Amino acid sequence: MVQYLVFLTISTGLYALFALGLNLQWGFTGLINFGHVAFMIIGAYTTVLLSLQGMPIFLAVIIGIIGSSVLGLLMGASTLRLREDYLAIVTIGVAEFLRLVAQNEEWLTRGTFGIQRYPLPLGTFQPNLAGKYLMIFILTLLAFFVVWRLFINAKTRLKDGQEIQGKSFQYASRNSVLLSTIFTLILVLITYINGVIALYNYTYKSGLMLLVLIALAMVYYGLDLLVHSPWGRVLKAIREDEEIPKALGKNIFWYKLQSFMLGGAIASLAGSFYAWQFTTIYPSSFEALITFNAWIIVVIGGSGNNAGTILGATIFWAYESLTRFISDNYDFISSAQLSSLRVMIIGLILMILIVLRPQGILGKKGELSLGK
Structure with missing residues (x-):
């Protein structure tokens, strides 16, 4: 039970990290990103491949974060001046493109066989x-x-x-x-x-749990300072009506680009932890479902609220663990049926939540960006 709760803590922490990046992009800036997993792919594969070449893990993580920021720069520079739906289309396409590259370029990523036995943080620490x-x-x-x-x-x-x-x-x-x-x-x-x-x-997963919690606390506190600063207030103004900050002389495009790049960098860090948690990565591990899980987390917790995002991640993984517990203890439902039932139930929960409390559990109705 202790190790299972450690697994849940790690999963909740890295998904909270991942969703915090999305919350910055959408919840605070109003940027629709349906391919957020693209940044996780860059972070995971960059960290793993560079560490296999002998590079220190910390430096490999930093390069992965920089690579994700550059990806955000390229995607944002080509779409943020256009309508919002163009950004959504481009992000989906880029995420699928990167997944297919990881699947087919076996010389680099070992394709569908995946990458195993790579250096892990605190892997040999006793x-x-x-x-x-x-x-x-x-x-x-x-x-x-x-x-x-x-x-x-x-x-x-x-x-x-x-x-x-x-x-x-x-x-x-x-x-x-x-x-x-x-x-x-x-x-x-x-x-x-x-x-x-x-x-x-102590086990390896215990040390990883502590690292995840430290990273989550640092990112949360840093984002909290940013979103309550003048920079964060400009992002909220852009989300509500970008013509107002534009009339005040703000460079709307540059603020959007900064938000998109920073959100991608946070997702890249989550990708590194994702690779370290499972100790093996496959292209199939980075399907679009991960992005939509992050959207579920942000919507449940409350868009534009970082504490709500962490609460949403906790509720999401509590739901996941409870449904698995049902599967392990009852014979009247198969794994395939349970998987479909999970999707149906969480879809129903989202429908009810959006009707009764569209701002989410901790969100503010006055800052709701669902209607954009």
């Missing part, structure tokens, strides 16, 4: 007792960071709700904020306790 306590201490700091940001987010939501709704902000709205905060605190506590046990009984 900490002593002091090292284990140090990692547990880092995990504790991360837990305090999450709790601190959680209370700040709850306080902000309460304040914004009172300012927007005034006296109509009654107990139901306050209770929803409190319930979501308590629910998240319980998840943090479970993850922390399980993480402490896993790190004390």
